[in-house]
Amino acid sequence: MKTSGGSDAMKRRAGESAAEAVDDGDVVGLGTGSTAAHAIRAIGARVDAGLDVRGVATSFASRELAVAEGIPLLDLDEVTGPGAAGIDVAVDGADQVAGGDLIKGGGGAHAREKLVDSVAERFVVVADPSKEAAVLDRPVPMEVLPSARGVVADAVRAAGGEATLRRAERKDGPVVTDNGNLLLDCEFGEIPEPGALATTLAGTPGVLEHGLFVGLADEVHVGTAEGVRIREA
Numbered sequence: 001m002k003t004s005g006g007s008d009a010m011k012r013r014a015g016e017s018a019a020e021a022v023d024d025g026d027v028v029g030l031g032t033g034s035t036a037a038h039a040i041r042a043i044g045a046r047v048d049a050g051l052d053v054r055g056v057a058t059s060f061a062s063r064e065l066a067v068a069e070g071i072p073l074l075d076l077d078e079v080t081g082p083g084a085a086g087i088d089v090a091v092d093g094a095d096q097v098a099g100g101d102l103i104k105g106g107g108g109a110h111a112r113e114k115l116v117d118s119v120a121e122r123f124v125v126v127a128d129p130s131k132e133a134a135v136l137d138r139p140v141p142m143e144v145l146p147s148a149r150g151v152v153a154d155a156v157r158a159a160g161g162e163a164t165l166r167r168a169e170r171k172d173g174p175v176v177t178d179n180g181n182l183l184l185d186c187e188f189g190e191i192p193e194p195g196a197l198a199t200t201l202a203g204t205p206g207v208l209e210h211g212l213f214v215g216l217a218d219e220v221h222v223g224t225a226e227g228v229r230i231r232e233a
């Protein structure tokens with residue numbers, strides 16, 4: 001699994017804290033990444049102790065971990081649609097957090113994450129202090145159809161950014177997402193109005209999903225050296 005900066009102990013505290021937000025009977029969105037993995041392990045420990053939940057995975061990696069942890073799983077299409085149970089709470093990490101806005105997709109999972117996180121009744125973000133910022137300024141990952149790579153790179157440039165194809169570390173060629181698409185990491189510098197940029201990126205043909213999560217978070221749990229800071233987003 002991909003790891004990122006920040007102390008693992010801080011990530012674990014955030015994950016364990018968010019796992020406490022899960023109630024008996026809940027359908028739980030299971031995020032992706034090293035911080036969300038701690039939450040999945042903590043939920044797995046609660047399942048071992050008798051908690052009755054169903055998980056909805058956001059990636060191959062989160063599904064694999066949930067299976068190893070003994071968390072029963074449902075597909076997203078089993079819990080969404082008319083009359084379906086829905087998702088009670090989603091727990092997911094972030095590459096950067098500014099207020100209630102996030103950049104996600106460092107692990108390339110943001111398309112499925114956005115589906116799950118956006119429909120959850122309550123979306124709990126887990127992070128360590130290295131993820132916090134006053135203004136979002138990290139590159140924005142974009143999942144694009146393979147043939148749309150050049151079209152989207154041109155549109156990103158027109159929007160004031162610079163797109164870089166994400167390349168694989170242990171194979172020649174690009175990273176291919178769980179959905180069979182490519183990833184562009186798009187540098188925009190500071191993003192003072194993420195809502196406006198999100199609208200522009202979402203309107204670009206060939207973009208499956210961008211990594212700006214604007215106003216979706218309900219709560220942020222930040223693991224620190226001393227404990228956990230919890231705030232409403």
Ligand SMILES: O=C[C@H](O)[C@H](O)[C@H](O)COP(=O)(O)O
Nearest residue numbers: 033034035105106107108109
């Ligand atoms: O695609 C990956 C996700 O958006 C992750 O939640 C994000 O990259 C944060 O991962 P980590 O907790 O490993 O920093």
